[in-house]
Amino acid sequence: MGSSTFLLFSYTVLLSLATLTLSDDVYFEHNCNEIRGNYTANSTYQANLNSIVSQFSSLTEFNYGFFNLSAGVSPDNANVIALCRGDLNQSQCNSCLNYTATELERFCPSNKEATAWSELCLVRYANRDMYGMLENDPRTCAYNPANASNPEQFNQALSELLNDLSSKAADGGPLRKYAAGNATAGNLQTVYATVQCTPDLDEGNCTTCLTFAMNELRNCCYGRMGCRVLRPNCVLRFESNPFYNQIAVPLPSPPPPPSPSTSSFPTSIGEQH
Numbered sequence: 001m002g003s004s005t006f007l008l009f010s011y012t013v014l015l016s017l018a019t020l021t022l023s024d025d026v027y028f029e030h031n032c033n034e035i036r037g038n039y040t041a042n043s044t045y046q047a048n049l050n051s052i053v054s055q056f057s058s059l060t061e062f063n064y065g066f067f068n069l070s071a072g073v074s075p076d077n078a079n080v081i082a083l084c085r086g087d088l089n090q091s092q093c094n095s096c097l098n099y100t101a102t103e104l105e106r107f108c109p110s111n112k113e114a115t116a117w118s119e120l121c122l123v124r125y126a127n128r129d130m131y132g133m134l135e136n137d138p139r140t141c142a143y144n145p146a147n148a149s150n151p152e153q154f155n156q157a158l159s160e161l162l163n164d165l166s167s168k169a170a171d172g173g174p175l176r177k178y179a180a181g182n183a184t185a186g187n188l189q190t191v192y193a194t195v196q197c198t199p200d201l202d203e204g205n206c207t208t209c210l211t212f213a214m215n216e217l218r219n220c221c222y223g224r225m226g227c228r229v230l231r232p233n234c235v236l237r238f239e240s241n242p243f244y245n246q247i248a249v250p251l252p253s254p255p256p257p258p259s260p261s262t263s264s265f266p267t268s269i270g271e272q273h
């Protein structure tokens, strides 16, 4: 197992404070990579990294909340992958990325490679290419210490919900791989969940990532009322309260399926749902 299993205590109390401003995100978790190199203050690597981080609060492209950015040239190039939860709009996404990246630099002031998850987004940076690669570490799991009163029914409903959401997210296409939904455990308890992969993963690697996350959830969160499994390429969360927005920014319609008949001019490109 990886070195990174942190538990977030007093989660129940903190849940009720979830409307605090981002500057106090109690869900923030981070990992500083101690192996893949260090940088010094005022180095070229730091300048390259800062040039990306300083853009986050004012990004004008939305990209459905996913960014693969880089600055500088080898050996001092900084690469950043950033992902906002699939129900965020651009201003929410920008402020989460700014906060999370700024905090990550503060917690890991000399590590070339580092990863952070806050409630609403994920930020990774490194001196190497990370795009499209499925990785196992760092990872962590944070749970709500309250237990379900009917754990077997609760977990049955949760497990079906997560399987369903995982296949929807993996099938989501190259812009966004996100799904959210709810299920009811024996009329007693509703469970709400979100799952998401960075959309640079292909469908198979997204499915693999979420399968690992579901297995981890069984180990760290069985019977709990809420849990977040955090991985470099995918995240999963469930709670007993509706914690996400029902409506996400719609994706453009998929292109019409290729027709074997004679080609024709395209119609209605980019129509929104």
Ligand SMILES: *[C@@H]1O[C@H](CO)[C@@H](O)[C@H](O)[C@H]1NC(C)=O
Binding pocket: 034, 035, 036, 037, 038, 110
């Ligand atoms: C980076 O610095 C940390 C101490 O801050 C040290 O433990 C680690 O060995 C260093 N890593 C490298 C690759 O030099």
Ligand SMILES: *[C@@H]1O[C@H](CO)[C@@H](O)[C@H](O)[C@H]1NC(C)=O
Binding pocket: 041, 042
């Ligand atoms: C880095 O630059 C700042 C501002 O120019 C300066 O105050 C600081 O002493 C420098 N730090 C190092 C380690 O050179």
Ligand SMILES: *[C@@H]1O[C@H](CO)[C@@H](O)[C@H](O)[C@H]1NC(C)=O
Binding pocket: 068, 069, 070, 079, 080, 128, 129, 130, 131
């Ligand atoms: C992602 O960023 C890396 C640099 O980190 C770059 O080499 C790669 O071309 C980018 N991929 C895409 C699809 O933008």
Ligand SMILES: *[C@@H]1O[C@H](CO)[C@@H](O)[C@H](O)[C@H]1NC(C)=O
Binding pocket: 089, 090, 091, 092
């Ligand atoms: C983004 O969402 C927040 C919270 O729902 C809302 O207050 C804000 O007006 C939205 N911003 C835009 C530009 O839609």
Ligand SMILES: *[C@@H]1O[C@H](CO)[C@@H](O)[C@H](O)[C@H]1NC(C)=O
Binding pocket: 023, 057, 098, 099, 102, 103
């Ligand atoms: C970016 O986040 C940092 C850390 O929370 C904060 O101090 C700073 O004001 C934010 N910048 C903007 C432009 O919002």
Ligand SMILES: *[C@@H]1O[C@H](CO)[C@@H](O)[C@H](O)[C@H]1NC(C)=O
Binding pocket: 132, 133, 134, 135, 202, 205
């Ligand atoms: C899936 O992830 C592996 C491991 O990072 C990578 O080598 C492979 O290229 C990925 N698959 C695709 C189709 O990108």
Ligand SMILES: *[C@@H]1O[C@H](CO)[C@@H](O)[C@H](O)[C@H]1NC(C)=O
Binding pocket: 145, 146, 147, 223
């Ligand atoms: C929840 O269940 C676990 C394991 O059964 C137990 O250790 C823990 O104390 C329980 N938590 C609460 C808040 O009852």
Ligand SMILES: *[C@@H]1O[C@H](CO)[C@@H](O)[C@H](O)[C@H]1NC(C)=O
Binding pocket: 181, 182, 183, 242
């Ligand atoms: C639960 O999910 C159903 C769709 O499966 C949806 O119609 C309903 O609005 C959701 N309820 C809540 C409270 O989110």
